[in-house]
Amino acid sequence: MRIALSERFQRDVRDLDPQARDAVFEVLLALPAALGDPHRHAGLGIRKLHRSGIWEARVGLGLRLVFGLEPDVLTLVRVGSHEDVGRFLREL
16 A cells, blocks of 8 residues: 655644654554554544544544545545644544
């Protein structure tokens, strides 16, 4: 599976502190394998947010990773708080 990074995702990650960046990286590494494994899937809190193929995964208590999922491409769209994700979804 190929992973693509949106410009917005890259800006979001740059604004995070080093510990949060490390946590995002850990989730990013676990995400492709977790999509096919329900046990890992539950641990990351992966859930579908929008009918257009937008999903989220938990990065910790305060951060969410938003991604698009297509057959061969996982596109990282945003990383932010629950409120940031809500604003993003309202803009769709």
